Amino acid sequence: MIRYECLELLAPRITDQLVVTSQSGQRIEWGHLCKHEGNLLLGEMAAALGVGIGLALALPQRRVIVLESDGSVLLSLSTLATLANLDPPNLAVFVFDNETYSGTRISEPTATAGKTDLEALARGAGIARAVTVQDLGSFKKEGVPALAEKGLRFIVCKVKESLAHREIPRPDIDLVENKYRFVRYLEQTEGRPNPFIGRG
Amino acid sequence: MEAELAKRIVDGLREAGVNFVTYLPESRLSQILALMREDNSFRLVPVASETDAVSIAVGATLAGKQSACYMECTGVYVSCYHLLVVAEHLRVPVLLILSHLGGFDDQRNSFHYALAGVKLIPHLEALGIEYKVLDNGENLGAKIKNAVRTMNALRLPVALIFTGEFTV
Numbered sequence A: 001m002i003r004y005e006c007l008e009l010l011a012p013r014i015t016d017q018l019v020v021t022s023q024s025g026q027r028i029e030w031g032h033l034c035k036h037e038g039n040l041l042l043g044e045m046a047a048a049l050g051v052g053i054g055l056a057l058a059l060p061q062r063r064v065i066v067l068e069s070d071g072s073v074l075l076s077l078s079t080l081a082t083l084a085n086l087d088p089p090n091l092a093v094f095v096f097d098n099e100t101y102s103g104t105r106i107s108e109p110t111a112t113a114g115k116t117d118l119e120a121l122a123r124g125a126g127i128a129r130a131v132t133v134q135d136l137g138s139f140k141k142e143g144v145p146a147l148a149e150k151g152l153r154f155i156v157c158k159v160k161e162s163l164a165h166r167e168i169p170r171p172d173i174d175l176v177e178n179k180y181r182f183v184r185y186l187e188q189t190e191g192r193p194n195p196f197i198g199r200g
Numbered sequence B: 001m002e003a004e005l006a007k008r009i010v011d012g013l014r015e016a017g018v019n020f021v022t023y024l025p026e027s028r029l030s031q032i033l034a035l036m037r038e039d040n041s042f043r044l045v046p047v048a049s050e051t052d053a054v055s056i057a058v059g060a061t062l063a064g065k066q067s068a069c070y071m072e073c074t075g076v077y078v079s080c081y082h083l084l085v086v087a088e089h090l091r092v093p094v095l096l097i098l099s100h101l102g103g104f105d106d107q108r109n110s111f112h113y114a115l116a117g118v119k120l121i122p123h124l125e126a127l128g129i130e131y132k133v134l135d136n137g138e139n140l141g142a143k144i145k146n147a148v149r150t151m152n153a154l155r156l157p158v159a160l161i162f163t164g165e166f167t168v
Helices: A003-013 A024-033 A048-058 A070-074 A078-086 A118-125 A136-147 A175-190 B003-015 B031-037 B050-062 B074-090 B114-118 B120-127 B140-154
Strands: A018-021 A039-041 A064-069 A091-097 A100-102 A107-109 A130-133 A153-158 B020-023 B043-046 B067-072 B095-099 B130-134 B158-162
Touching: A003 A024, A003 A091, A003 A136, A018 A024, A018 A048, A024 A039, A024 A064, A039 A175, A048 A064, A048 A070, A048 A078, A048 A091, A048 B020, A048 B043, A048 B050, A048 B074, A064 A070, A070 A091, A070 A100, A070 A118, A078 A118, A078 B043, A078 B050, A091 A136, A118 A130, A118 A153, A130 A136, A136 A153, A175 B050, A175 B074, B003 B031, B003 B095, B003 B140, B020 B050, B031 B043, B043 B050, B050 B067, B050 B074, B067 B074, B074 B095, B074 B120, B095 B140, B114 B120, B120 B158, B130 B140, B140 B158
Parallel strands: A018 A039, A018 A064, A064 A091, A091 A153, A130 A153, B020 B043, B020 B067, B067 B095, B095 B158, B130 B158
Antiparallel strands: A100 A107
16 A cells, blocks of 8 residues: 555545644645645644644644654654643544655665564553554555544554655645644634734 | 742733643743642643644644743753744744753752753754743743733744742
């Protein structure tokens, strides 16, 4: 299975969830597949999970979806312990583990290509409902329902490295524009203004 | 720190609208934690690393909270990547509540802390983070309000650095 196939299954099922993406390829692929105003296409390593936790804690009535990668999670392992103990029941984390740092010019192995097991790390941190899926059938069974069901979910999706994102046009909004679109969407759907936006 | 000062910090944060505080415990200002824990105005969020403190606070701010990160000043070194690529890149205000362990006016300074302390201000300046050093409780509430107003106006993190009387 490749990441794009998984994202194709998730994208049409997004309604009012908030979706935070991590670095590079998945950001491009998700931005292409899903034009949802509740997307926050962060594109920074080691940050999406933390931002997603903050959203989930502040908006317990909303389902928050974090799309992460193996390299990004490995860079911020402390977040697993923080997440486990906060245990937000409205958060689902998908980690697309291609065992590779897959940039525009590199394809180098991550630690998960060696001895490291992200599901075991998550369980060891205290995340009870951590699973690994290896194929699309398992992804449909374990992954897709996590978009809507209650409870903290941590789904490690073992995927082959794919270069599909290099053929897709990159999102044409920058991070600050994306932030304002995201915050305005939240203001509209939550029915209250965000204090930091304020008045001019 | 005298109990009265701790209470005034917490009062000041509440009156400035701060309602979401991520933290990694430290030694100089720690009395504020118990006060905030007893106060329903605050959602307190313990973290395992200051990196988490920053990114979680950013998420909460985007969701409409007025967020702060309470940490030892060394937490700025740990979290500088997240301050830069998340909070500053996205332009999201977060109040940094920093104890200036190892600074000139740290009343409990020692060889363990001094080097980390003297590098704080240059580090914040390199990151482009506006800051105010507070060494006593004069006009404390107003200074906290000013910091919150400034960070919201800039849409950037702003730091309050607590030293002097706050480090006794």
